[in-house]
Amino acid sequence: METTRSDSHLNRYAARAQGMVASEIRALFAVASRPEIVSLAGGMPFVNALPLDAVGAMLQHLIVTKGAEALQYGSAQGDPELRERICDVMALEGITASPEDVTVTVGSQQALDLLSKIFIDPGDVVLAESPSYVGALGTFAAYQAEVVHIPMDGYGIIPEALRETLVRLRAENRRVKFLYTVPTFQNPAGVTLSAPRRAELLALAEEFDLLIIEDNPYGLLSFDAAPPRPLRADESERVIYLGSFSKTFSSGMRVGWALAPHAVRAKLVLAAESAILSHSNLTQLAVREFLATHPWRDQVKSFVELYRERRDTMLTALDEFMPEGTTWTRPAGGFFVWLTLPEGLDSKAMSPLALANRVAYVPGTGFYSDGTGHRHMRISYCYPEPARIREGVQRLATVINQELSLRNTFA
Amino acid sequence: METTRSDSHLNRYAARAQGMVASEIRALFAVASRPEIVSLAGGMPFVNALPLDAVGAMLQHLIVTKGAEALQYGSAQGDPELRERICDVMALEGITASPEDVTVTVGSQQALDLLSKIFIDPGDVVLAESPSYVGALGTFAAYQAEVVHIPMDGYGIIPEALRETLVRLRAENRRVKFLYTVPTFQNPAGVTLSAPRRAELLALAEEFDLLIIEDNPYGLLSFDAAPPRPLRADESERVIYLGSFSKTFSSGMRVGWALAPHAVRAKLVLAAESAILSHSNLTQLAVREFLATHPWRDQVKSFVELYRERRDTMLTALDEFMPEGTTWTRPAGGFFVWLTLPEGLDSKAMSPLALANRVAYVPGTGFYSDGTGHRHMRISYCYPEPARIREGVQRLATVINQELSLRNTFA
Numbered sequence: 062m063e064t065t066r067s068d069s070h071l072n073r074y075a076a077r078a079q080g081m082v083a084s085e086i087r088a089l090f091a092v093a094s095r096p097e098i099v100s101l102a103g104g105m106p107f108v109n110a111l112p113l114d115a116v117g118a119m120l121q122h123l124i125v126t127k128g129a130e131a132l133q134y135g136s137a138q139g140d141p142e143l144r145e146r147i148c149d150v151m152a153l154e155g156i157t158a159s160p161e162d163v164t165v166t167v168g169s170q171q172a173l174d175l176l177s178k179i180f181i182d183p184g185d186v187v188l189a190e191s192p193s194y195v196g197a198l199g200t201f202a203a204y205q206a207e208v209v210h211i212p213m214d215g216y217g218i219i220p221e222a223l224r225e226t227l228v229r230l231r232a233e234n235r236r237v238k239f240l241y242t243v244p245t246f247q248n249p250a251g252v253t254l255s256a257p258r259r260a261e262l263l264a265l266a267e268e269f270d271l272l273i274i275e276d277n278p279y280g281l282l283s284f285d286a287a288p289p290r291p292l293r294a295d296e297s298e299r300v301i302y303l304g305s306f307s308k309t310f311s312s313g314m315r316v317g318w319a320l321a322p323h324a325v326r327a328k329l330v331l332a333a334e335s336a337i338l339s340h341s342n343l344t345q346l347a348v349r350e351f352l353a354t355h356p357w358r359d360q361v362k363s364f365v366e367l368y369r370e371r372r373d374t375m376l377t378a379l380d381e382f383m384p385e386g387t388t389w390t391r392p393a394g395g396f397f398v399w400l401t402l403p404e405g406l407d408s409k410a411m412s413p414l415a416l417a418n419r420v421a422y423v424p425g426t427g428f429y430s431d432g433t434g435h436r437h438m439r440i441s442y443c444y445p446e447p448a449r450i451r452e453g454v455q456r457l458a459t460v461i462n463q464e465l466s467l468r469n470t471f472a
Numbered sequence: 473m474e475t476t477r478s479d480s481h482l483n484r485y486a487a488r489a490q491g492m493v494a495s496e497i498r499a500l501f502a503v504a505s506r507p508e509i510v511s512l513a514g515g516m517p518f519v520n521a522l523p524l525d526a527v528g529a530m531l532q533h534l535i536v537t538k539g540a541e542a543l544q545y546g547s548a549q550g551d552p553e554l555r556e557r558i559c560d561v562m563a564l565e566g567i568t569a570s571p572e573d574v575t576v577t578v579g580s581q582q583a584l585d586l587l588s589k590i591f592i593d594p595g596d597v598v599l600a601e602s603p604s605y606v607g608a609l610g611t612f613a614a615y616q617a618e619v620v621h622i623p624m625d626g627y628g629i630i631p632e633a634l635r636e637t638l639v640r641l642r643a644e645n646r647r648v649k650f651l652y653t654v655p656t657f658q659n660p661a662g663v664t665l666s667a668p669r670r671a672e673l674l675a676l677a678e679e680f681d682l683l684i685i686e687d688n689p690y691g692l693l694s695f696d697a698a699p700p701r702p703l704r705a706d707e708s709e710r711v712i713y714l715g716s717f718s719k720t721f722s723s724g725m726r727v728g729w730a731l732a733p734h735a736v737r738a739k740l741v742l743a744a745e746s747a748i749l750s751h752s753n754l755t756q757l758a759v760r761e762f763l764a765t766h767p768w769r770d771q772v773k774s775f776v777e778l779y780r781e782r783r784d785t786m787l788t789a790l791d792e793f794m795p796e797g798t799t800w801t802r803p804a805g806g807f808f809v810w811l812t813l814p815e816g817l818d819s820k821a822m823s824p825l826a827l828a829n830r831v832a833y834v835p836g837t838g839f840y841s842d843g844t845g846h847r848h849m850r851i852s853y854c855y856p857e858p859a860r861i862r863e864g865v866q867r868l869a870t871v872i873n874q875e876l877s878l879r880n881t882f883a
Contacts, residue, residue, distance in 0.1 A: 121532035
């Protein structure tokens with residue numbers, strides 16, 4: 062908690078800093094990390110499953126053999142060999158790309174920040190799914206964009222709704238800078254854009270001269286089939302693709318990347334240099350060595366098996382414990398289930414009661430820029446062990462039942 | 473080299489992106505890295521002097537014992553234990569601080585970026601020494617600040633000149649957001665603000681309600697005496713202090729920090745979260761373990777001895793080889809000498825001839841926002857071995873002599 066002190070610098074801040082306020086989610090995470098609470102709130106990958114002995118030995122070898130490089134400044138665009146390996150990773154999903162067009166970033170989050178810096182003037186419009194990733198919404202807000210949400214259903218963003226919005230905004234003479242989308246195993250909704258809709262989305266991008274930022278941190282974590290084909294695989298000039306090793310290797314490395322059209326890539330590198338000079342060579346070379354010397358496809362497979370089991374556990378428990386009127390998505394990959402409460406219930410208002418019942422989730426409101434989302438919540442199965450997931454869902458059902466009793470008593 | 477292609481996204485960029493153009497220095501560095509060239513251009517620390525076996529073993533131990541933490545997301549403010557160790561490092565220079573007021577950043581560069589984001593509206597004034605650090609000037613430009621340079625001499629920034637500028641800007645109703653200064657072993661000039669001037673500077677900050685950003689990456693690399701007392705040691709509310717492990721341990725870690733007044737620190741953490749979510753836990757814990765388990769003060773001492781020898785080599789060679797009319801600073805620490813050419817010579821125009829003579833330096837123009845600096849250059853002694861430094865200075869003197877002959881022939 063912040064103590065309230067007067068801020069002698071208050072009249073010095075930039076206009077954009079007025080909107081920088083602590084997110085409720087951050088405070089929630091602090092409470093949710095207590096051991097007695099089952100946290101279905103976080104999005105932390107289960108890195109405990111990594112072969113720590115092997116990773117440790119790899120890092121030692123890296124320093125002893127290439128320490129003078131690993132411990133030195135690098136370039137703003139990122140290590141050339143790592144960028145080649147990144148192209149190999151993207152090829153798994155059908156993307157053909159040159160290492161020249163890849164910029165290594167401090168997780169995908171930095172790519173979002175740099176792209177916002179390059180593209181967003183105050184008052185510009187950014188389109189995003191409804192709901193959308195909370196970290197992206199925060200970054201767009203920091204650059205004073207207005208986020209306009211586009212409705213989704215179980216098959217992802219609805220093309221007809223996107224078209225209507227684009228037509229309306231064009232009529233209003235608004236400057237739409239880009240559409241931000243997580244088409245595959247979406248955060249927070251857990252849904253995946255269908256193949257026909259992917260084609261429709263690209264046709265709309267062409268028709269309306271729309272730039273798309275495709276954020277794909279979960280693509281390789283596909284439980285039931287081959288990963289869906291990314292938008293970028295079929296369109297290279299209107300799609301900027303963001304990838305990350307946070308979910309397939311280690312979130313502690315903070316190694317992500319942006320694949321962008323040539324001219325945008327040049328701006329990205331300049332923005333990266335201005336923001337951090339260069340990315341850590343140590344973490345870049347660690348990822349590079351991991352990809353070069355480890356059976357990393359097997360590592361991804363073992364993560365897929367681990368998360369699939371947890372997804373199954375969560376869906377089974379939801380089927381078993383949730384009261385009527387509660388609905389949820391059935392993700393085919395990634396980390397998240399999106400749950401909708403029975404009519405009249407409010408996930409944000411219910412959160413303290415849930416914490417008192419030793420279960421945490423993220424209220425839906427954080428994933429909307431327009432103040433909606435009260436009936437929804439994000440629950441994650443990525444980090445807790447299966448038995449804890451089941452326990453957490455059961456506790457959550459108890460809380461919802463309590464709220465339903467209250468509602469029925471007073472209704 | 474960039475190929476010239478048409479940029480189909482040209483009408484999409486934000487106003488701030490128009491000013492993002494590749495720096496000449498970056499192109500120079502690419503050429504200067506050729507093995508036949510003695511580069512006095514770079515600012516790379518000589519990390520080859522680190523005990524690589526020990527660092528490698530430390531990293532292995534870290535992953536095996538704390539891998540689940542090191543490979544996981546961290547907090548936006550940075551690891552709490554590392555922030556405690558950072559306070560120990562600052563205490564060496566006389567700063568008393570709480571870990572609560574420290575934010576870990578991706579090198580000092582990210583601190584400059586985040587502070588610019590928090591404070592700078594387009595058109596705001598930032599004050600900086602004349603010359604000033606090129607990386608800071610680039611960041612201020614990316615946020616559309618106008619940099620006003622304040623003259624320096626061999627004792628650092630001139631307080632009377634600062635006063636005059638503050639009075640003038642106040643009369644012009646300009647919004648001065650902060651003074652950016654590297655008071656100790658300055659980059660690029662190699663000079664150090666004298667103790668009496670430090671007191672005068674703080675008095676002016678009080679009188680004009682001026683915020684100071686004190687960037688101190690080189691403070692501990694003091695060759696001839698104890699490190700000078702930072703401004704922050706005597707004023708905590710008007711000074712934001714930036715530190716870094718890039719020069720005392722490893723630049724490849726990208727671990728720096730900002731020590732800021734409480735309210736500013738809160739904004740910094742929010743800006744950091746929006747920019748990168750969290751810093752790499754791996755590199756943070758690596759630095760933390762290095763500080764906790766290694767004789768790091770001895771490591772700093774051995775760097776001091778190494779750089780002192782190189783500084784001495786450079787100054788001796790300058791005395792021996794440079795023609796009359798050439799002057800230079802005599803740094804008491806840090807990485808850089810600032811050289812002023814004889815009247816009529818232009819360091820930028822001379823640069824291709826120098827490269828042809830297999831020596832590289834940074835022309836002075838990069839360190840000014842106002843288009844001046846043509847008679848100056850930055851030469852560094854941090855990275856080349858002493859024999860190479862001597863060779864490089866000799867080659868540089870040859871080039872200057874050639875230019876002088878030309879000047880005298882045509883004058």
